[in-house]
Amino acid sequence: MNIRIILNSFKADFRFISRDPMLLMAFLAPFFLILFLRLLIPLLSEYIYARTSFQLLDYYPIVAISMVSIIPMLFGMVYAFILLDENDANILQVISVTPAGKRDFLYMRLLIPAFLSFIMVLFTIFLTDPVTGEGWLRSVFISLLLSTQSSFAFLFIGCIAANKVQGLAMSKLYGIFLVAVPLGLLLHHPWNYLAFFSPLYWISWAWIIPSTGESLMYGLIATVITGGCIVIFFRYFLKKHSG
Structure with a gap:
């Protein structure tokens, strides 16, 4: 895959994103998350503590991990909507003349x-x-583990949804994987089993656990779950657009 082709594709994608207010907001949302964590959380913590004696900052790692876990979904969602727009414009049929062309196109969209x-x-x-x-x-x-979630979100939304309305619905449904992060970190055995389905749950534990060995093990579990889902959706995409 040529680097120049990828760069040109990104430039074209950004022009498309800049013309769509919703996609532009999603693309820039990570910067707002940074401001929220850096500026608003300390102020909010002081406000809550002054009135209830509850120390929100004690839960800062859980709040921050949950917020950062949203970032891959945002980029995956943006590119899934670009894919849906390309599908509506029949661009996929033009680009994907051969099976190899489809695969290269999807590799680029994942990367x-x-x-x-x-x-x-x-x-x-x-x-x-x-x-x-x-x-x-x-x-x-x-960061590497979370970056794979962007590809998963892209395929989860882009492969199942047939249009942007369905894409929005699938984006909301993806929230189930995100909710597993705070719930999985807060719930005790055996209730945390309810979050085992989400690779983000395992990534959050890989992040927060002090032991390097356990962190690698949790990261491996997340990779296996994510990799399996990506392979399934990848094959489904190629089959769906094989005509």
């Missing part, structure tokens, strides 16, 4: 949001410090 997610998640971690003292290697590891 760009994953790369953007990796950069943005890593940037957000360094600015907001969700897990104090985790070290840069753990930050890179978690």
Whole structure:
């Protein structure tokens, strides 16, 4: 896959995003999440503590991890909507003349949001410090794990939805995977079993657990779940557009 083709595709994608207010807001939302974690959470914590003696900052890691986990979904959703628009315009039929063409096209569509997610998640971690003292290697590891969720969200929305209305519905349905993060971290055994289906649950534990060995194990579980889902949706996409 040519780097120049990927860069040209990204430029065209950004022009498309800039003309759609909803997609532009979703694309820029990670910056608002950073402001929320850096500025509003401390102020909100002081306000709540002054009135209830409840210390919100004690739960900052859970809040921050939950917020950062949203970032891959946002990029995946944006590119899923671009895919739906390309499908409506019959661009897929023009580009995907051969099976190899379809695969290369989908590889590119998977790569760009994953790369953007990796950069943005890593940037957000360094600015907001969700897990104090985790070290840069753990930050890179978690950023890589979360970047795969962008590809998963892209396929989850783009492969199942037939139009933008259905795409919005699928984006909301993806929220089930996100809710598993705070619930999985807050609930005790055996109720945390309810969150085992979500790769984000395992990533959150890979992030917060002090043990390096356990972190790698949880990361591996998340990778297996995500990889399996991506393979299934990837094959479904190729079959769906084989005509």
